[in-house]
Amino acid sequence: MSQRGLYAITDSTLLADGKLLPYVEAAISGGARWLQYRDKSGDAVKRLEEAGQLAALCRKHGCELIINDDLALAAELGVGLHLGQEDGSLREARQQLGPDALIGATCHASLQLAEQALEDGAGHIAFGRFFTSQTKPGGPSADVPLLRAARARFSVPIVAIGGITLDNAAPLLDAGADYLAVINGLFGEKSAEDVRHRALAFSQFFTCHG
Numbered sequence: 001m002s003q004r005g006l007y008a009i010t011d012s013t014l015l016a017d018g019k020l021l022p023y024v025e026a027a028i029s030g031g032a033r034w035l036q037y038r039d040k041s042g043d044a045v046k047r048l049e050e051a052g053q054l055a056a057l058c059r060k061h062g063c064e065l066i067i068n069d070d071l072a073l074a075a076e077l078g079v080g081l082h083l084g085q086e087d088g089s090l091r092e093a094r095q096q097l098g099p100d101a102l103i104g105a106t107c108h109a110s111l112q113l114a115e116q117a118l119e120d121g122a123g124h125i126a127f128g129r130f131f132t133s134q135t136k137p138g139g140p141s142a143d144v145p146l147l148r149a150a151r152a153r154f155s156v157p158i159v160a161i162g163g164i165t166l167d168n169a170a171p172l173l174d175a176g177a178d179y180l181a182v183i184n185g186l187f188g189e190k191s192a193e194d195v196r197h198r199a200l201a202f203s204q205f206f207t208c209h210g
């Protein structure tokens with residue numbers, strides 16, 4: 001499978017009221033390659049149930065599941081993990097999840113953080129936020145020259161995140177991003193069918209750009 005594509009990230013507000021599974025299935029059927037379960041509720045029972053359902057869905061459709069923040073949950077399900085700078089040890093995660101697990105790290109706009117993350121066991125690196133994000137408005141910002149510099153320096157998959165839409169994504173792909181991580185620009189739609197169309201349009205972008 002090619003190491004590029006749409007990286008869909010769930011959001012408990014946008015995907016409330018029974019939308020989680022149908023909207024995620026629509027995103028995958030529209031071509032999303034990676035899916036991140038991002039849930040900040042702290043409700044362990046709900047998180048295990050939802051992540052288990054997403055794991056089954058991803059297995060069925062050949063999509064990679066990545067859990068945000070929670071090594072124990074990723075280990076329990078045997079799936080990937082994304083860690084931010086305050087979310088625990090990448091070394092411990094790599095040790096527990098094994099050499100083949102997808103492990104990503106937030107690197108904001110710093111090549112040095114990326115260098116360190118890779119040394120500590122990350123397999124891919126995420127930079128952002130590139131644009132104003134409704135989901136996470138306050139984070140540090142990254143720009144296209146940073147992405148170009150990262151592309152020149154690292155051969156691992158590079159993820160771009162933060163306020164990405166169909167209208168602003170092209171320069172990120174041109175600068176060398178392998179994955180576009182999207183929440184609102186994908187799941188902020190009125191129906192599952194609209195999400196599928198949006199995912200298809202993002203997926204076609206990768207064909208047009210590189």
Ligand SMILES: Cc1ncc(COP(=O)(O)OP(=O)(O)O)c(N)n1
Pocket residue numbers: 036038068069082083084085086087104105106126127128159161181
């Ligand atoms: C692909 C990807 N990139 C960055 C983040 C942000 O991680 P973090 O800084 O830990 O913030 P939270 O998402 O935990 O609020 C991410 N989740 N995914």
Ligand SMILES: Cc1nc(C(=O)O)sc1CCOP(=O)(O)O
Pocket residue numbers: 106108127128129130132133134135136139140161162163164181182183184185
């Ligand atoms: C979870 C997250 N992390 C970011 C970072 O910059 O590290 S931006 C972000 C939110 C992404 O959602 P949307 O596509 O709705 O902007």
Ligand SMILES: [Mg+2]
Pocket residue numbers: 068069082083084087
């Ligand atoms: Mg985090």
